[in-house]
Amino acid sequence: MGSRPSPPANEDKLSLDSFLCFAIYSAEHAFNQFYRPLLDAIGLTYPQYLVMVALWADNDQTVKELGQKLLLDSSTLTPLLKRLETSGYLTRTRDPDDERQVRVRLTPAGRALKSRARGIPACVQDALGLSNDELKKIQADVLAIRDRLLSRRA
Amino acid sequence: MGSRPSPPANEDKLSLDSFLCFAIYSAEHAFNQFYRPLLDAIGLTYPQYLVMVALWADNDQTVKELGQKLLLDSSTLTPLLKRLETSGYLTRTRDPDDERQVRVRLTPAGRALKSRARGIPACVQDALGLSNDELKKIQADVLAIRDRLLSRRA
DNA sequence: CTCATATAATTTGTGCGCGATTTAATCGTT
DNA sequence: AACGATTAAATCGCGCACAAATTATATGAG
Numbered sequence: 001m002g003s004r005p006s007p008p009a010n011e012d013k014l015s016l017d018s019f020l021c022f023a024i025y026s027a028e029h030a031f032n033q034f035y036r037p038l039l040d041a042i043g044l045t046y047p048q049y050l051v052m053v054a055l056w057a058d059n060d061q062t063v064k065e066l067g068q069k070l071l072l073d074s075s076t077l078t079p080l081l082k083r084l085e086t087s088g089y090l091t092r093t094r095d096p097d098d099e100r101q102v103r104v105r106l107t108p109a110g111r112a113l114k115s116r117a118r119g120i121p122a123c124v125q126d127a128l129g130l131s132n133d134e135l136k137k138i139q140a141d142v143l144a145i146r147d148r149l150l151s152r153r154a
Numbered sequence: 155m156g157s158r159p160s161p162p163a164n165e166d167k168l169s170l171d172s173f174l175c176f177a178i179y180s181a182e183h184a185f186n187q188f189y190r191p192l193l194d195a196i197g198l199t200y201p202q203y204l205v206m207v208a209l210w211a212d213n214d215q216t217v218k219e220l221g222q223k224l225l226l227d228s229s230t231l232t233p234l235l236k237r238l239e240t241s242g243y244l245t246r247t248r249d250p251d252d253e254r255q256v257r258v259r260l261t262p263a264g265r266a267l268k269s270r271a272r273g274i275p276a277c278v279q280d281a282l283g284l285s286n287d288e289l290k291k292i293q294a295d296v297l298a299i300r301d302r303l304l305s306r307r308a
Numbered sequence: 309c310t311c312a313t314a315t316a317a318t319t320t321g322t323g324c325g326c327g328a329t330t331t332a333a334t335c336g337t338t
Numbered sequence: 339a340a341c342g343a344t345t346a347a348a349t350c351g352c353g354c355a356c357a358a359a360t361t362a363t364a365t366g367a368g
Contacts, residue, residue, distance in 0.1 A: 014275070015211045016223060020293045021185045021278065022204060026225050027300035028182035029355075031175045036356090037308040047324060050176060057169045064346065069170060071180050074347050076325050083323080100333045100346040121168070124175065127306040128299060138295045139174045145282060145292070146181035152281040154191040183325075190326090201354060217317065228317050230355050237353080254316040254363045 024142070038123060042116050048084055049117070051077075055090065055106050056114045062101045071150075089113060178296070192277060196270050202238055203271070205231070209244065209260050210268045216255045225304075243267060 016022045035046045044052065054069050055061065063074050063081065070077070081104060084090050089110035095101040128135065170176045189200045198206065208223050209215065217228050217235065224231070235258060238244050243264035249255040282289065 014207070016204065016208055019204075019207065019275075020282075020289055020296075021189070023293045023296040023300065024178060024181050024185055025204065027178050027296050027303070029225060030300040030303040031178055032355085034303040034307055035175070045323065050170065050173075050179065053168070053173065053176075054170055062346080063348095071183060072324095073326060075327080075349075078348055080324075094347095098334075098346085102347065121173075128174075128302055130299075135174055138292070138299070139177045141292045142174075142177040142181050142296070145284075146177065146184040148282055149181075149184040149188040153188055186325085199353065218315090226354095227356060229319080229357080232318055234354075248317095252316085252364070256317065 020145075024145075034124065034127060035120075038120050042113060043087060044113075044117075047072075047080060049120075051080065051084065052089065052110065052113065052117070055104065055110065059111075060103055060105045062095070062103055064101070066104060084110075174299075178299075188278065188281060189274070192274050196267060197241060198267075198271075201226075201234060203274075205234065205238065206243065206264065206267060206271070209258065209264065213265075214257055214259045216249070216257055218255070220258060238264075 032046050035049065039046060039049050050070060051066060054066055061069075063077050066072075066081075067074060067077055081090065081092055085092055088107060090107055091105050092102050093105070095103050125135075130138075186200050189203065193200060193203050204224060205220060208220055215223075217231050220226075220235075221228055221231055235244065235246055239246055242261060244261055245259050246256050247259070249257050279289075284292075
């Protein structure tokens with residue numbers, strides 16, 4: 001018949017499609033690209049937006065606290081925060097009680113940005129077109145994966 | 155009583171924890187960090203590894219084809235491929251039939267790397283500790299989200 | 309055949325992300 | 339008080355990611 005010889009039992013052709021990590025990797029880029037035009041309009045990059053979300057929830061945090069929430073190192077945050085400072089959205093001042101720490105605080109412009117960004121989550125929700133329950137389920141699954149990976153690092 | 159005035163009905167304190175995008179964002183970093191020591195051992199970065207996976211599955215692809223599979227632009231791929239070429243894992247040659255295209259092909263060293271990387275997926279699977287069915291389900295969910303986002307870009 | 313258009317890859321500039329190192333302040337022990 | 343250890347940020351170097359512009363080749367309409 002027309003059937004070719006069967007492929008090797010130990011299928012060697014594992015494509016990217018079989019990698020969960022690639023799904024996450026490319027979904028991350030897709031979020032970035034989806035947010036870009038929305039954030040361009042208010043002068044933020046995607047990582048900057050996440051920092052602002054953290055500050056809108058809790059103003060006046062140290063670099064370390066922000067790093068713990070965002071899972072980012074100070075070597076990533078310091079320059080990013082400097083750019084947000086240059087943009088006029090926050091101030092960075094050494095804590096007089098512990099000069100090692102830098103306290104990050106929203107400016108009025110930074111606080112005002114919150115309302116300009118108010119519509120963004122709805123845009124995303126809209127694009128995803130998923131119920132809240134589905135969303136929460138997937139989010140929990142992804143967070144569980146993240147935390148497994150972090151806890152098993154070499 | 156001891157109760158404070160109830161919080162505003164429209165809860166303004168949406169934290170990062172409620173953002174699906176942050177789950178994906180931080181999971182992406184977690185994968186990167188988990189892979190790092192494994193890939194350091196064979197001289198690859200994480201994006202380079204994904205490119206090699208694509209080439210192990212299908213050798214001899216153009217930059218454009220790789221870009222379509224990885225969802226990456228040539229301006230990202232060109233320098234990355236040059237680094238892999240410098241590492242001796244692949245060659246980049248203009249297609250004589252269409253000089254606009256560059257064909258990317260594995261060297262013997264690049265092909266040999268496949269066996270050295272064979273154990274990596276099992277490491278990840280192991281760390282995740284999920285059944286194949288769970289894994290496939292989550293992967294499908296994430297891919298669906300990715301594709302929704304890409305199809306609704308501005 | 310010619311010239312406008314389209315396509316593939318490269319280059320350039322900016323901003324992440326992180327390992328490794330450095331600087332400066334604080335803490336702990338003596 | 340003194341000094342080694344710890345901690346918080348910042349700095350440096352490298353690689354990714356992508357928009358925008360550039361270069362070079364191919365295609366197609368007249």
